[in-house]
Amino acid sequence: MLSRAFAEDASPEVLRQAYERWGGLVYALACRAMPAHDAEDVVQQTFVSVWRSRQSYDPASGPLGAWIVTIARRRIADHWKARSASELAVDPETLAGALDRGEGDPVLDAVQDSLTVQEELEHIGEPQRTIVRLAVLEDRSTAWIADSLAMPVGTVKSHLSRALRRLRDRWEETHAASA
């Protein structure tokens, strides 16, 4: 719904709704990569970028949440690039390359994984998202999930199987790209 509203007529109000829906996610991701104060700046830069590049958003290529997380990924990389130039005296391009490939700093590795998970969760949509969260993160049995979502156990199992494989494939792709 929000994806279509954003693509068709991106008003500041729609941006505000997107911020309310995904701002907390972007902030949490950024906080994993840097101090909270810098993370606030990344949230701001992300949503300003979302606004300024709104014409390039294509709902056919994926939901708005996944697109926002992708932009957040770039703004987090920008932050580290700027930091490396000013403080670390490391070739910024080298570090940016490492960031794109998700290697090097263990903190950044964790951020990359979080970004990937959130991007994929936004992509897979419901009910797979809820099912995989309940099963993996809350350790609920398939019987419990089937019961609470009023869904056949077999359906829950096949959603779960597809969601897990999809996540694994995505990680393997990222890994292959960096090799």
Add this chain to the structure above:
Amino acid sequence: MQHLPDETLAALALGEAADGAPHLDDCPACRSEVDSLRSTADRFRLADLPALPPPAGVWDRIAAEIATDLPADAEAPATAGASAVPPALPFTPSSGAARGLEEGAEVTSIDVARRRRRRFSAGALIAACAASAAVAASAAVVVVTQLTGEPRSIGVSEATLDPLGELGPSVTPARAEVVEQDGQRLLVVDVDALPEVDGYLDVWLLDADAQQMVSLGVMDRETTQLALPADLDLAAYPIVDVSVEPYDGDPTHSGNSVWRGALGG
């Protein structure tokens, strides 16, 4: 040898479907698939993180920054960073922001706040009216104070916010105060402890009938300062309200308030 179905392998990886387990002893291929899915699940657990509401004020800075784009839209917008996304194309006439420009409206972050004024849904409205009647009946409101210790702040008015709603019994009364600091009016909301909520806390100003409202921003700490729009008439919006808002993308008031009280002075 026949391999196990995908669904069974995934279930085994998550510690279920014991009836498929014996097969794993004899089948390296299925065993390796289960191991691989198990480490995917482990990695997923490590990578998960709950959303964290950004501090109040972040949205205002975003709104202010995009507002500065609007009049200067003919120029190429400056985007930060080498990997910046492509610059925005000019507004189309169908865009809401462009309509605002045509009418000569001053487009600022406050404009965004104005768009958020909404009516309650019928059920919430009844609850809100009952609550504001209760506030009117209570005489325990409002003394004008001078803030001590902050020389540049001048107390304008304040309110005691009474707990209400389902979280009401678990929280103590809160205080809200309007102060002026460097020519900017701020609403300072003070609570003894933030309640654990499913979503986030949003601070609103309501009119006396609780029909019109302005969202001021997120309350994420025990003392939260929120900027008041310069032209906002506090006499028209005298009631401070703190609500629990779920992350549902709906910008309107949830109807689920935790505190409410009337400003005076």
